[in-house]
Amino acid sequence: MKLNGAAILIECLIEQEVGTVFGFPGGAVLPIYDELYKRMDRINHVLTAHEQHAGHAADGYARASGKTGVCIATSGPGATNLVTAIATAYMDSSPVVFVTGNVPQSLMGTDSFQEADISGMTMPITKHNYLVTNVDRLAETIREAFYIASTGRPGPVLIDIPKDVQLAETEYEPLSGPALIPLLSKKKPLAQLRPEGEALEQYKTKAEPRLEKASQLIAEAHRPLIYCGGGVTISGAQNELMALAARVDAPIVSTLMGLGAASASNDRMLGMLGMHGTHAANIAMQRCDLLIAVGVRFSDRALGDASKFAPNAKVLHIDIDRAEINKNVSTTLHITGDAKTVLELLLARVAQKQHAQWMQQARSMIEDYVNDDKFEPRKILKAMSQIAPQMTVATDVGQHQMWTAQHFPFIQPRQLISSGGLGTMGFGLGAAMGAAKSDPQGKPVALATGDGSFRMNLTELSTIGYYNIPVIVVIFNNGTLGMVRQWQTLFFGQRYSQTTLNRGPDFMKLADAYGLNGTRVDNVADFKAAFKAAYEAGKPCLIECMLDIDEMVAPMVAPGSPIDSFCLN
């Protein structure tokens, strides 16, 4: 059938079984929104208040579901508003297809109204991007974009479509199933997310010598440690990881992105590692003699002083992205590949080991907290986890994010939605909205946010209110940009430069203005009651927790210090 480019785009999104797209219309995407209007029975659109948060919503949708998220924005400022969202998705390997309109090609390069070179701008922060110049290439380009975004190490892909390409007509043939895999996959075989059939056999043969060496390293180790990252979540390798830990008899530490895949309910889990890692995790890292790193990229926040990181350990690094090998830490041995596949193959050849003493040593470092009546962040998170242990929790960035990572026991992959790599304040509300929209059962999602971060995205209260998206916003209000204040306290002589937020808004009035239920609490009992009621109601609402301005995130390792040298306990 003959369709215009805009219609082909929407049909191609339907082909990819995209249920919900997030976006914001404008001059250069009018044809796209017109074709969307004609197909509203086949695809949902969520209109946000700002393109950035549509981008974060598509990202949150992808992180929570594992499916590729989609976001649409207009040319110029619409497109540039996406830049932070794209970079956020890129740093955390989240599969999102961003679609932007652009001015007609006849006007491109003339500094015309709302013109911006978004493909040029986003080259460093996308896995790949396209400027589509011919409608005949459009359908294949969209299929390529979904393929690239979701295979290998996932990531965002941007497709910029000039308005004349949206309006030009060409033949379109709907495809489904394997036919959707683009020609590109044959021309340039990208790492498959999970090799199957013949590809798996080929992979096995190739990986054989390395698997053999890996099982030797494991056999020789006395103090093995498993280091779990976001790649385990992406690959869905949590069961294999736990099985390997049991087989090797090793404790587990996790990065921020790996939380949940390394389940907090497992006795082997020592917690998060790094700058705000647990004593147990950081000390085990420094003592281990074999580090089995799976789906991690050895981020500086996890490593501390790289030259003093895991000083006694041989490093076995398993990752799908070959460029991560030997980037920040030299490895003894690496196996490039999908985590689940590699762990399955490894499990088939590793014998049962016993390291009772090492396990006991590692676990003995896990600390308990004193219980008192003070209204503290960790008690909020504990209460949340008691009421809804399996709930998806999104965060913004700062102290509340670290408190959430430390104190909410995440027990399944994709349960924590957080901007790890880029550390984007303002990520949370959009991401929580996207995560909630991705759940077919419509279960509520919590957003743990700070008063600082929340001020960056609170316009989206209108979106969750209008669409009745069940996001429970929990504001950790300490009246300051807490993480910056913490550094000012510790490293800048308590000179609180531009961090005190003594300027509102009144979050209760704000909730009211957006037609949402708001509750302000200053003790654990009231919080529990409010959160339980909110969870059971399953409606968007806001709970403001009044906290001390001097609350800190502890433990803490100063940047660039060895990770067992804590500056705050």
Add this chain to the structure above:
Amino acid sequence: MYMNKDNAQRYTVGVLVDNEPGVLSRVSGLFFRRGFNIDSLAVGTTQDPEVSRITIVVRGDEQKIEQLVQQLYKLICVQKVQVMKPRNSVERQLLLVKVKAGITEREGLMRLVDIFKAKVLDVTKSSMVLQITGENDKIESLMSLLEDYGILELVRTGVVALERGEDVMTSDIFD
């Protein structure tokens, strides 16, 4: 398990890429943002009109070059990357130079042209345009000799290189 970041060496890297708009920008942007120093870059189409070949001369230690190769492979437009071993490859660059050449200088210049197997492309009463091809050292030494005559204008291409023998770009040095 710390990375040793010494031992910078000169590497010549051949990259086969899709012949598409924006490709050079993707490749050079990657070099810039990952902090690789490019000594020279040359690009042109190949016998296959859909494929271009980029030759890059870059400095770094082995780990840095390994990173570079792997990062290049992540670009969708990159088909093959080859780090060439200096002893096993041939490389050339081309220099065009306009020098002051009055009646008194002309003869001396012609002697240099002869020694360096250069070519004279243009002669006027007061200037000459010379062309020379060769490896970096040869070009540099001619340039230093020409300085005595007065270089008016100069342009040089980047290095282009091929491996010796019948092997074509297929192998990666890093697994």
